[in-house]
Each structure stands twice: as C-alpha cells, then as structure tokens.
Amino acid sequence: xxxxxxxxxxxxxxxDAGRAVRAAHAAxxxxxxxAMPAPxxxxxxxxxxxxxxxxxxxxxxxxxxxSLGFWLTVGTALALPMSVGGxxxxxxxxxxMIIFEVTVLVGxxxxxxxxxxxxxxxRRKSRMPEDPRFLRDRIGVFLPGASGSMHALLRTxxxxxxxxxx
Amino acid sequence: xxxxxxxxxxxDRSAEDTQRAPGLGWAVLMLLALSCLGIGxxxxxxxxxxxxxxxxxxxxxxxxVLITDFVFWxxxxxxxxxxxxxxxxxxxxxxxxxxxxxxxxxxxxxMTAGLFPVLHLGRPWYxxxxxxxxxxxxxxINFRSPLVWDTFAISTYFCxxxxxxxxxxxxxxxxxxxxxxxxxxxxxxxxxxxWRGTAEEWRxxxxxxxxxxxxxxxxxxSVHSVVAWDFAVSIxxxxxxxxxxxxxxxxxxxSGVAMVITLLIPIRRAMKLEAIIxxxxxxxxxxxxxxxxxxxxxxxSSEYLLALRAGAGPERDTLLYRATGAFWPFFWTMVLGNCIxxxxxFFKRVRASLPALxxxxxxxxxxxxxxxxxxxxxxxxxxRVPFDWGTYHPRLVELGITIGSFGWFxxxxxxxxxxxxxxSIAELKEEAAxxxxxxxxxxxxxxx
Numbered sequence: 001x002x003x004x005x006x007x008x009x010x011x012x013x014x015x016d017a018g019r020a021v022r023a024a025h026a027a028x029x030x031x032x033x034x035a036m037p038a039p040x041x042x043x044x045x046x047x048x049x050x051x052x053x054x055x056x057x058x059x060x061x062x063x064x065x066x067s068l069g070f071w072l073t074v075g076t077a078l079a080l081p082m083s084v085g086g087x088x089x090x091x092x093x094x095x096x097m098i099i100f101e102v103t104v105l106v107g108x109x110x111x112x113x114x115x116x117x118x119x120x121x122x123r124r125k126s127r128m129p130e131d132p133r134f135l136r137d138r139i140g141v142f143l144p145g146a147s148g149s150m151h152a153l154l155r156t157x158x159x160x161x162x163x164x165x166x
Numbered sequence: 167x168x169x170x171x172x173x174x175x176x177x178d179r180s181a182e183d184t185q186r187a188p189g190l191g192w193a194v195l196m197l198l199a200l201s202c203l204g205i206g207x208x209x210x211x212x213x214x215x216x217x218x219x220x221x222x223x224x225x226x227x228x229x230x231v232l233i234t235d236f237v238f239w240x241x242x243x244x245x246x247x248x249x250x251x252x253x254x255x256x257x258x259x260x261x262x263x264x265x266x267x268x269x270x271x272x273x274x275x276x277m278t279a280g281l282f283p284v285l286h287l288g289r290p291w292y293x294x295x296x297x298x299x300x301x302x303x304x305x306x307i308n309f310r311s312p313l314v315w316d317t318f319a320i321s322t323y324f325c326x327x328x329x330x331x332x333x334x335x336x337x338x339x340x341x342x343x344x345x346x347x348x349x350x351x352x353x354x355x356x357x358x359x360x361w362r363g364t365a366e367e368w369r370x371x372x373x374x375x376x377x378x379x380x381x382x383x384x385x386x387x388s389v390h391s392v393v394a395w396d397f398a399v400s401i402x403x404x405x406x407x408x409x410x411x412x413x414x415x416x417x418x419x420x421s422g423v424a425m426v427i428t429l430l431i432p433i434r435r436a437m438k439l440e441a442i443i444x445x446x447x448x449x450x451x452x453x454x455x456x457x458x459x460x461x462x463x464x465x466x467s468s469e470y471l472l473a474l475r476a477g478a479g480p481e482r483d484t485l486l487y488r489a490t491g492a493f494w495p496f497f498w499t500m501v502l503g504n505c506i507x508x509x510x511x512f513f514k515r516v517r518a519s520l521p522a523l524x525x526x527x528x529x530x531x532x533x534x535x536x537x538x539x540x541x542x543x544x545x546x547x548x549x550r551v552p553f554d555w556g557t558y559h560p561r562l563v564e565l566g567i568t569i570g571s572f573g574w575f576x577x578x579x580x581x582x583x584x585x586x587x588x589x590s591i592a593e594l595k596e597e598a599a600x601x602x603x604x605x606x607x608x609x610x611x612x613x614x
Contacts, residue, residue: 034365038595052373094310101318108326115374122366132344137174
C-alpha cells in the first residue's frame with residue numbers, strides 16, 4: 001500500500017506512544033497516524049478523533065429493520081386476512097416478536113457492514129508504512145509530511161526507533 | 167526488552183502453537199466425532215426413506231427426543247453470547263481468555279439446533295414452507311405462531327452471533343496472517359478482511375463491537391424466551407406457565423456455561439493454554455454455574471409449589487407424573503445434576519479442583535438434556551383427560567440422530583480449534599498492557 005513520506009516512530013509502550021501523539025499534536029502536526037496490535041486506550045484517546053459514526057448507521061439499519069418487520073407481518077396479515085385462533089387479523093402483540101428479530105437482524109447487518117466500510121475507508125485515509133510488528137508487539141506512530149525536526153520529539157517521548165520514510 | 171513486549175510475544179506464541187499441525191489425539195477425536203456424525207446421518211436416512219414411523223412418536227406424544235435435542239442445543243448456544251456480550255457490557259475482565267471458544271461454541275451450537283426443527287419435519291424438503299415468500303398458492307405463514315417466531319429468532323441469532331464472532335476474529339486473523347505461509351496465509355487473510363491495525367480501524371471496530379454486544383444481549387434473552395413460548399403459549403399442563411421464559415433463559419445459561427467448562431478444561435491442557443486460561447477464569451465460570459443453578463432450583467420449586475398449592479387439577483397431576491411416572495429416574499437425575507451437584511461449587515476447594523469441576527459440568531449437561539426431555543415428553547404423555555394419556559419410548563433412530571448431533575457439533579469444534587485462534591489475541595494484549603500499567607502505578611505509589 002502506498003503512503004506519503006514522513007517520519008515513523010516505533011514504541012514498545014502504549015503510554016509512550018500516547019505521549020508522542022500528544023506531543024506531535026502540540027508541535028502543530030495535525031495529521032498523526034498510529035497502528036497497534038490491540039486497542040490501547042492511551043493511544044486512541046491521544047488521537048483525539050471524533051466517535052465513529054457507526055452508531056448512526058446502526059440506528060438507521062435498526063429502524064429500517066423494524067419497518068420491514070412491521071411491513072412483513074401486518075402486510076401479510078392484511079393481504080391474506082384470515083382469523084386464526086380467534087385472534088385479530090392484525091395481532092400486534094404476536095407480531096412484536098418478528099418485528100424485534102428483524103430489527104436486530106438488519107441493525108446487526110448494518111453495524112457489521114458499517115464497521116467494514118469504516119475500517120476500509122480509515123485504512124485508505126490514514127495509510128501507514130507496513131510493518132508486521134504493528135500487529136504483534138509494537139506500536140507505530142506515523143507523522144506524514146513531517147521532517148527530521150520531529151525525531152527529537154519522538155525520541156523524547158520514548159520511541160525505540162525513529163526513521164524517515166519516503 | 168520491556169515486560170509488555172515479552173508478554174505480547176508470549177500471547178502470540180501461545181496462539182500460534184494452537185495452529186500447529188494436529189496430533190494423534192486430535193485425529194482420534196475427529197474420527198470419533200465423524201463416526202458419530204455418520205451414525206446420525208445413517209439413522210436419519212430411515213426417516214427420509216420410510217417416514218416418522220421409525221421414531222417413537224405417536225398420538226398424543228408428537229414431540230420427543232428431536233425437540234429435546236433442539237432445546238438442548240439452543241441452550242448450549244447461549245453461553246457464548248452471555249460470555250462475550252453480557253460480560254463485555256459489564257466489563258467483567260475474566261471473559262477475555264475464554265470468550266472466543268464460547269463464541270465458537272455458540273455459532274456451532276445454533277448450527278446444530280437449527281437442524282432439528284427441519285429433521286423433525288420428517289419431510290425436510292418442505293422446510294422452506296416456514297419462510298415467508300411470495301407464492302402462487304396463496305399460502306402464508308402464521309406470524310402469530312411461536313414456531314414461526316422460532317424460525318426468525320434462531321436465524322437472527324445465528325446471523326448476529328456469526329457477525330459478532332467474525333468481528334472479534336478480524337485483528338487476530340491479521341496477526342496470524344502476517345506470520346504464516348501458503349494456504350494458511352490466504353485463509354487468515356480471508357478472516358482478517360484487510361485489517362492492518364490502524365487507529366482508524368480500531369476506532370470503528372470498538373464502536374461496532376459495543377453495538378454488537380448491545381444487540382446480542384436482548385437477542386439472547388429473546389431467543390430462549392421464544393423457545394419457552396413454543397411450550398408456554400399452549401394449554402398443555404406443565405407447559406402453560408408464565409414462569410417459562412425466565413426459567414428457560416437461566417437454564418440455557420446454566421447448560422451453556424457448563425458446556426464451556428466441559429470443553430475448556432481439556433482444551434487448555436491439550437493446547438497448552440494453562441497460562442492464558444487460568445484456574446481463576448474457571449473459578450469465575452463455575453460461580454456463574456452456581457448462580458444459574460440456584461435460579462433454576464428456585465424455578466423448579468416455585469413451579470411445583472404453585473401446582474401443589476392449587477389443589478387437584480391437571481397441572482398438579484402432570485407435575486406429579488413427571489416426578490413419579492414412567493420417566494421418574496430421568497426427573498431425579500435431573501434434580502441431582504442441575505440442583506444438587508452444583509451446590510458443591512459453594513466450596514472453594516471444589517471450584518479449584520479441575521476433575522471435580524469437570525464432573526459437575528458434565529452432570530449439569532446430562533441434567534439439562536433430561537430436563538428438556540421431561541418437559542417435552544411428560545406433559546404430552548399426561549395431558550388433561552385420561553383418554554388422552556399415552557406413552558413414548560425413544561427409538562434407536564432418534565438416539566442415533568442425537569449421537570449424530572454431538573458428532574456434528576464436535577467435528578466443527580475440533581476444526582475450529584485447529585483453524586482459528588481459540589483465544590482472543592488482541593484482547594489478551596490489551597489486558598496485559600492494562601495489568602502491567604496497574605502494577606507499575608502500584609509500585610510507584612508504594613515507593614512514594
């Protein structure tokens with residue numbers, strides 16, 4: 001995957017990586033990217049990114065699901081009006097189970113698809129130099145467009161390795 | 167090298183070790199599971215060729231072992247979601263080491279449970295009639311029926327628990343992908359879905375995981391409530407009770423967690439995961455077994471107390487028949503397995519002893535299967551009027567299908583153990599970082 005030139009720092013400790021991200025922000029570096037083997041809160045909080053919009057997608061999916069469930073049950077009952085067991089043709093209490101399950105099903109699908117799309121877009125928007133260590137035991141902080149002046153800042157934060165990437 | 171890096175490497179090594187080529191023990195178990203599956207397929211072929219006469223079903227007992235199996239496997243499928251979703255929302259940290267195996271058990275358990283309503287039809291090629299689809303015969307399914315609710319609930323549960331499982335697997339598959347070659351690399355890449363571990367990916371993943379947990383929690387309760395309503399909305403004595411949904415949900419959690427313990431104790435030893443799945447983890451799971459067993463005992467007691475308190479009547483007669491009738495040994499074995507056995511878990515020494523824990527878990531599993539059998543069969547055998555009484559004897563074909571279901575379940579589970587990481591690598595690393603930070607801050611505070 002292609003990425004911009006910049007400075008890459010490798011950290012052993014999530015707290016150090018978080019500190020480096022904060023220091024880079026304070027030094028005026030707006031675009032700071034990171035990769036790590038686990039969701040370390042120290043780094044993710046330091047990134048100061050807004051909450052993911054997946055919640056909104058999931059809510060829309062759940063509402064579509066509820067409408068589909070309602071349409072399926074009530075629509076079928078009205079299309080074929082047949083009284084069963086002395087119950088009304090449109091028996092909402094009985095239909096609520098179907099409506100609930102379809103709500104969860106479509107909400108779950110939109111959540112999953114939203115996560116895949118969000119991860120895909122996020123990966124493309126914040127490209128990092130590839131390093132298998134970032135999926136195993138190290139945290140990478142990448143400052144695209146940064147120059148050698150950032151080296152000292154990253155080393156001070158505790159980076160074990162700092163290098164320019166082109 | 168920092169302690170955290172060392173810890174993360176050790177987690178990676180443990181996970182990679184589980185993915186090595188299978189040994190003789192695994193091959194023998196797989197052969198056994200496939201043989202059981204073969205018995206199941208052979209047994210079911212009789213029903214397909216000659217019809218339901220090969221089962222012991224009759225009038226009035228129209229539901230028997232196959233429906234018992236269905237309820238049993240749905241129950242088994244409950245613990246995974248409980249452990250991954252409910253304990254995730256409650257931030258119970260002991261779930262981290264055990265939830266992946268429990269989630270796999272859920273997905274495979276639902277796959278197994280979903281077979282039985284189809285098998286029970288006798289003519290499985292008509293199973294599609296239960297799904298709503300436009301058709302020229304003007305036949306539409308009855309959305310007021312709990313059997314239709316079941317179809318929706320089970321299929322939704324299967325889809326959501328599979329997506330939940332895949333979402334948790336993505337980062338771990340990526341970690342294994344980058345360290346493997348050949349077909350395994352392509353296989354893990356499929357599950358990793360392009361994962362690179364960037365902060366942006368984690369941001370969306372964390373949010374989606376939370377929503378999955380929030381969806382799965384009411385879903386897991388609804389699914390077994392619907393299974394309970396399969397019985398409770400009828401007017402059959404012993405079934406028609408408002409107690410059934412919470413009673414079934416607690417029973418499902420009990421049987422599911424007992425099955426997790428039954429599987430984890432041999433797995434941790436066979437796959438050398440003792441350092442990850444520790445005794446305190448099993449201790450916490452055994453407490454869940456104890457709690458749900460107490461809830462279930464309370465439910466049994468209140469069911470009987472109310473029936474006896476109501477005086478003469480079909481409900482009282484049926485419940486007395488359940489405890490003293492043809493299947494009385496089943497009833498009392500159930501009481502032993504579900505109510506008395508788990509009481510030993512009050513003792514710390516029992517919870518710390520793995521053989522004792524395994525024995526109690528197996529007892530609970532047997533007890534829970536018998537519970538479902540007692541509920542299904544005794545009520546139908548002993549309905550409201552003596553004219554409608556009958557007997558049911560399970561036939562070899564039904565027992566063969568039950569054995570086959572265990573074969574089906576364990577074949578998939580053994581495959582899972584060797585193909586996918588049975589512990590959550592990413593979450594264990596997150597836990598390790600959290601623990602080390604906690605230790606460091608305590609040391610600093612102590613020094614100050």
